[in-house]
Amino acid sequence: MKYCLILFIGVLFSQEHYEDLDFICDYDGDGKRNDCELFQQFGDNSWSTKDYRGAVDQYFTMLLCKCINKNNARVYKDLGLSYEKLGLLDSTVWSFEQGLNLDKNNKDLLWNAARILTKLNKNGDKNNLETLYYYFDRLLELEPEDVSILEKYSEVYKNNEQYEEQINILDQWLKIDPNSKRAINSKKNAYANLGMDETEVDKERWEKEPSNLEYGISYVESLMKNENFDKSIEVSEELILLHPEDKRLLKLISESYVKNLDDKKAVKYLEKLIKVDFDNVNVMIDLSTAYMNLYEFNKSYSWANKAINTNKMTGKAFFQRAEVLVQAVDYYRSDELDFCDRLIYDLAREDYQAAYDNGQLNAKIYKNNLKELVTTVGDWFLLGEDFKELSPNSSKCKEQIKSEDYYGFIDRNVARKE
Missing domain, CATH: 1.25.40.10 (Tetratricopeptide repeat domain)
Incomplete structure (x- = not known):
């Protein structure tokens, strides 16, 4: 017909x-x-x-x-x-x-x-x-500068699996609109379909304008997505010289160091980040975690407290403080748990309960895991009648039970169990 x-x-x-x-x-x-x-x-x-x-x-x-x-x-x-x-x-x-x-x-x-x-x-x-x-x-x-034509042309090449030709069209598009997310993502997909490294797309853009923060951040994010943390750190360190107080960049470089198992360097940039983003609870918790991984429990506990005191993300903040307490005991304890170790577990259980009450639902499991590790009525009976409550940083713990002041940074009391 x-x-x-x-x-x-x-x-x-x-x-x-x-x-x-x-x-x-x-x-x-x-x-x-x-x-x-x-x-x-x-x-x-x-x-x-x-x-x-x-x-x-x-x-x-x-x-x-x-x-x-x-x-x-x-x-x-x-x-x-x-x-x-x-x-x-x-x-x-x-x-x-x-x-x-x-x-x-x-x-x-x-x-x-x-x-x-x-x-x-x-x-x-x-x-x-x-x-x-x-x-x-x-x-x-x-x-020649109508990106709607270029976008449709790119789609045709994509639908016919002609990815090299598609990349040529996308390059024309990016010359007109270098920040087009659609063009960038399409080019990355074309690279992937050709078996090429997608990060090369962001690398090309950044190397043409190494002072461009947006291009640099996109490149760092691509590198982190591919778990190339050595390279993401290298690029971030170069960018940070030009943009020393950019929050996104400080966050990315600290995350790169954490992923690369270098918490010491991560702390350096997290401390800079908290100065320009002083009320960010996530940064406080990240600092607490990094210090905990470095076994600097006093600083870790302090940042967890600061996170709690903001009254934001309360469940997550209490959960973090409980984790610090548990890790401190695991680090300082002897083969046998002593009374002061068990006091720490009492406090950790309180924090896990507070975390649960504030929406951190998995905290209940962690709390129950400590049930057999806390102080008992018998422990308090053996301690004597003089103590109605006791803190892990008390002289009793520091001088009589522990040989060193391991828990001096914890200024909370546990009530006597009858």
């Missing part, structure tokens, strides 16, 4: 029988074939009322009556769009192509021809790829 209506009418009304068209082209019967404006009006009215078959009839009549020239090639667009509404995509393409034969630089016709061929291509038609590419190239000649 392809082009059957077009071919039939074309044969029926060939040049030598053109006079037979009088009854069609002379609509008002005045003996002149000058009723093109009427046919245009009829076609437009049919379109506006969604009578697309009627619109096709009227616009095609204009074609038969030689109403169409370079100045009104848009009629071919209207005809094509009407065919599209009827689902006749082959005829749609034909219409646009006929219009382009009259006006090769008509952007509307080029765009619509590319659009329909793209739709056909997505449905599996690979026969018109070169024509489709030609239309996009022509559009770019007319509008």
Whole structure:
């Protein structure tokens, strides 16, 4: 059925029988074939009322009556769009192509021809790829900085698994809009499909402008995503010289050091970060964790306390303080738990309970794990009647039970158990 209506009418009304068209082209019967404006009006009215078959009839009549020239090639667009509404995509393409034969630089016709061929291509038609590419190239000649054209062109190459060609288009796009996330992500995906390292996309951008913070951060994030922490640290250290107080960069460099198991360097940048982001609870907890990993429990406990005192993310802050207490006991204890070690576990259980009460639901499991490790009524009985409560930093713990002041930083009391 392809082009059957077009071919039939074309044969029926060939040049030598053109006079037979009088009854069609002379609509008002005045003996002149000058009723093109009427046919245009009829076609437009049919379109506006969604009578697309009627619109096709009227616009095609204009074609038969030689109403169409370079100045009104848009009629071919209207005809094509009407065919599209009827689902006749082959005829749609034909219409646009006929219009382009009259006006090769008509952007509307080029765009619509590319659009329909793209739709056909997505449905599996690979026969018109070169024509489709030609239309996009022509559009770019007319509008070289129109990123919408580049985006559609990129999608066509992607759908046809022509990733190297897609990258060329994406590079043009990025020259116009270097910060386009869509273009950057598309280029990364194209690299991945070619088996190439996606971080190279961010690396290229940053190396062209090494002082550009946004490009640098994107590169560091890509490196961290690939777990290349040595390189992310190297790049971050270079960037931090130019942007010493940028919060995002300080966070990334500290995270890189943590992931690279270098908590000492992480603390250095976390301490700088908390100075410019002084009420950030996450940074306080990160500092507490880093100091805990360095076995500096006094500083770790202090940062956990500061996090609690902000009254933000309370559950997470209490959980962190409990973790510090547990790790301190594990580090300082002897083979046998003594009374002061067990006092620490009492305090840790309190903190886990507070964490649970403030939404940290997994804290309940941690609390229950300490059930057999806390002080008992018997422990307090053996301690004597003089102690109604006791702190791990008391002289009793420091001088009589522990040989050193391990828990001097903990200024909380545990009530006697009766």
